[in-house]
Structures are given as structure tokens and as C-alpha cells.
Amino acid sequence: EVHLVESGGSLVQPGGSLRLSCAASGFTFSRYWMSWVRQAPGKGLQWVANIKQDGSERYYVDSVKGRFTVSRDNTQNSLYLQMNSLRAEDTAVYYCARIEEGSGYYRDFWGQGTLVTVSS
Amino acid sequence: DMQMTQSPSFVSASVGDRVTITCRASQDISRWLAWFQQKPGKAPKLLIYAASSLQSGVPSRFSGSGSGTDFSLTISSLQPEDSATYYCQQANSSPPGLSFGGGTKVEIK
Numbered sequence: 001e002v003h004l005v006e007s008g009g010s011l012v013q014p015g016g017s018l019r020l021s022c023a024a025s026g027f028t029f030s031r032y033w034m035s036w037v038r039q040a041p042g043k044g045l046q047w048v049a050n051i052k053q054d055g056s057e058r059y060y061v062d063s064v065k066g067r068f069t070v071s072r073d074n075t076q077n078s079l080y081l082q083m084n085s086l087r088a089e090d091t092a093v094y095y096c097a098r099i100e101e102g103s104g105y106y107r108d109f110w111g112q113g114t115l116v117t118v119s120s
Numbered sequence: 121d122m123q124m125t126q127s128p129s130f131v132s133a134s135v136g137d138r139v140t141i142t143c144r145a146s147q148d149i150s151r152w153l154a155w156f157q158q159k160p161g162k163a164p165k166l167l168i169y170a171a172s173s174l175q176s177g178v179p180s181r182f183s184g185s186g187s188g189t190d191f192s193l194t195i196s197s198l199q200p201e202d203s204a205t206y207y208c209q210q211a212n213s214s215p216p217g218l219s220f221g222g223g224t225k226v227e228i229k
Contacts (some may be wrong), residue, residue, distance in 0.1 A: 008123075025180055035218070037164075040229070042210065044205075044220060044221075044222050044223040045156075045158075045207055045209075045220040045223070046162065046220070047217060047218055047219060050217070059217060061217070071138065083137065095163055095164075100169075102172055103151075103152070103169055103170035103173060103214055104151075104152030104153075104154070104169065104198065104211030105211050105212075105218055106154035106166065106169045106209060106211045106218070107154075107156075107209070107218070108166050108169070108175070109163075109166075110163035110164055112162075113163055118123075119177065119203070
């Protein structure tokens with residue numbers, strides 16, 4: 001059974017940094033693109049970052065470029081999101097999700113999310 | 121960037137009603153579209169991929185259709201447990217950005 005478990009969310013001051021982790025199990029992690037998606041309170045879903053199987057390609061939504069870095073460790077079956085220069089508008093629940101390829105690219109399994117609150 | 125526009129943003133319907141939600145892509149995405157259901161406090165759940173393929177375990181009252189730029193999600197007979205917000209996601213980009221529509225909240229009258 002596929003499991004994705006995020007951790008690392010907390011309250012952080014504006015300008016601060018935070019590193020989120022996502023532990024994957026139940027599938028061959030190294031075979032999948034992975035993704036971070038966030039949801040601000042009362043708002044819709046926004047993709048944040050996607051990373052290829054071997055980490056050779058990484059893509060970010062414009063609002064986080066230069067501040068966030070997605071990475072992965074295929075030996076540890078883990079996905080990470082390093083978030084720097086955090087802003088109030090980064091406050092959200094952050095989900096990691098597996099990207100299935102084949103009939104297009106779609107996020108077929110999601111973690112339960114971890115809450116990041118940026119506030120002084 | 122690809123834009124996904126959903127309508128309506130809110131729908132209120134009775135148990136047993138047929139409900140249809142639409143999603144429009146700003147560019148032709150063939151059949152590369154997915155639909156998700158999200159209940160409050162929970163992660164999104166994949167319902168439909170490749171515009172019309174039902175994800176395993178999803179009730180058959182859910183169906184998807186469309187191609188090109190116009191797509192729809194239909195709930196044939198609305199059930200109380202279908203109260204949720206529904207999102208479309210374009211699945212065509214290479215490399216993948218995979219943006220979402222703005223969401224449609226479905227309420228049971």
C-alpha cells in the first residue's frame with residue numbers, strides 16, 4: 001500500500017527557513033516523479049514543485065522560484081522541500097504527492113499534509 | 121502558462137440529482153485531464169484520469185468526459201458523501217507543471 005507521510009511543518013517568522021520532509025513507502029520511489037502541492041487556508045490547490053525520478057529536472061511555480069528547493073534521496077525513499085525567505089503568503093498545508101505517468105501526468109497518491117504558518 | 125478554469129465555483133443540489141462540473145483549459149490538452157475530490161481537512165483523492173478513466177475504487181456514479189479544451193465531471197446521482205470540493209488538473213505539460221482549476225464546491229441541499 002502506498003504511503004506518503006509529511007513532516008516538518010511549524011510556525012516560523014517571516015524571512016525564516018523551514019525544511020519539509022516526505023517519507024514514502026509501498027512503492028518503488030525512484031521510479032516516480034514527485035510533487036509538492038500547497039493549500040492556503042480556505043483556498044484552492046497550488047502546485048509548488050515537481051522533481052524527476054533522478055532529480056535531474058526540477059520545476060517550480062513562479063512565486064517560489066529562488067526561495068524553495070525540492071530534492072530527493074532515493075536511497076532513503078524521501079522527498080524534501082527547503083523553504084527559505086518565507087513570507088506570510090506561504091502559509092498553507094503542504095502535501096507531497098506521487099506523479100503517475102502513462103495516461104498523462106497526474107498525482108495519484110497524496111500524503112496527509114503538514115501545516116506551515118508564517119507569522120510574527 | 122496553462123490556465124484551468126472551472127465552473128461553477130459552487131453548486132447546491134439534492135440527493136439523487138445529476139450534477140455536472142466543467143473545466144476549460146487555455147490550450148489543447150487532448151485527453152490529459154484529471155479530477156480530484158477533496159473533503160474538509162483531508163488530502164485530495166484522485167477520481168478520474170485521462171479525462172474519462174475511473175480510478176480504482178471510485179464509485180461508478182462519477183464519470184468524466186471531454187477532450188481538447190473542454191471537460192466535464194458528472195455525478196449521476198448525488199449522494200450525501202459527495203459533499204466536497206472538486207478540482208481538475210491538467211496532465212499534459214512536458215515538463216510537468218500540472219496546474220489545478222480553482223475548484224467547485226458541491227453542497228447537499
